[in-house]
Amino acid sequence: GQNIDQPTEMTATEGAIVQINCTYQTSGFNGLFWYQQHAGEAPTFLSYNVLDGLEEKGRFSSFLSRSKGYSYLLLKELQMKDSASYLCAVLDSNYQLIWGAGTKLIIKP
Amino acid sequence: DTGVSQDPRHKITKRGQNVTFRCDPISEHNRLYWYRQTLGQGPEFLTYFQNEAQLEKSRLLSDRFSAERPKGSFSTLEIQRTEQGDSAMYLCASSPGTGDTGELFFGEGSRLTVL
Numbered sequence: 119g120q121n122i123d124q125p126t127e128m129t130a131t132e133g134a135i136v137q138i139n140c141t142y143q144t145s146g147f148n149g150l151f152w153y154q155q156h157a158g159e160a161p162t163f164l165s166y167n168v169l170d171g172l173e174e175k176g177r178f179s180s181f182l183s184r185s186k187g188y189s190y191l192l193l194k195e196l197q198m199k200d201s202a203s204y205l206c207a208v209l210d211s212n213y214q215l216i217w218g219a220g221t222k223l224i225i226k227p
Numbered sequence: 228d229t230g231v232s233q234d235p236r237h238k239i240t241k242r243g244q245n246v247t248f249r250c251d252p253i254s255e256h257n258r259l260y261w262y263r264q265t266l267g268q269g270p271e272f273l274t275y276f277q278n279e280a281q282l283e284k285s286r287l288l289s290d291r292f293s294a295e296r297p298k299g300s301f302s303t304l305e306i307q308r309t310e311q312g313d314s315a316m317y318l319c320a321s322s323p324g325t326g327d328t329g330e331l332f333f334g335e336g337s338r339l340t341v342l
Binding site: 122126148149151159160161162163166168205207209213214215217218219220222 | 268269270271272318328329330331332334335336
């Protein structure tokens with residue numbers, strides 16, 4: 119079966135750095151996405167990785183290792199508004215998105 | 228066009244009633260998706276359209292659920308004889324469908340509560 123694992127919840131301090139991990143087992147791979155979702159709102163796109171390595175975009179970076187079936191999202195200089203759920207999703211061989219359950223990130227002052 | 232819009236944003240209904248949700252995707256997007264999401268879970272795929280053609284439907288979707296996209300623009304999702312287990316957020320998303328990475332653009336969702 120297809121499976122995406124990420125921690126259920128993480129807590130970090132304002133101004134700090136946090137890394138949210140995602141491991142996946144899917145039938146085929148055509149890219150990995152990270153989405154941010156604030157409570158009661160729709161997911162919004164953060165990043166897309168299809169090749170191994172690190173993609174940096176401002177305070178957010180995303181890393182992919184296809185051989186390990188592993189990705190992480192790195193958030194720097196955390197702000198209170200970063201409190202949200204972070205969803206990892208993989209595009210499988212049929213170009214369908216397989217979603218993880220999300221990691222709820224709590225930022226404390 | 229400012230994005231994907233969904234209507235209504237909230238719907239409360241009694242068990243056994245029918246409900247219909249509407250989604251207007253970004254105008255130049257060919258693909259339209261419906262997802263269902265419950266608290267603490269990721270979106271669960273329901274169905275998707277390429278233009279007006281419904282190309283895939285989740286096996287989890289009972290025949291109480293039906294979706295249409297008659298002219299390849301807006302789409303409707305109807306749930307007949309609602310059950311309490313249907314209570315969830317129903318998300319619509321669209322994507323260009325050609326030459327894109329697969330990034331989805333989501334609407335704000337329609338929250339359904341079945342009493």
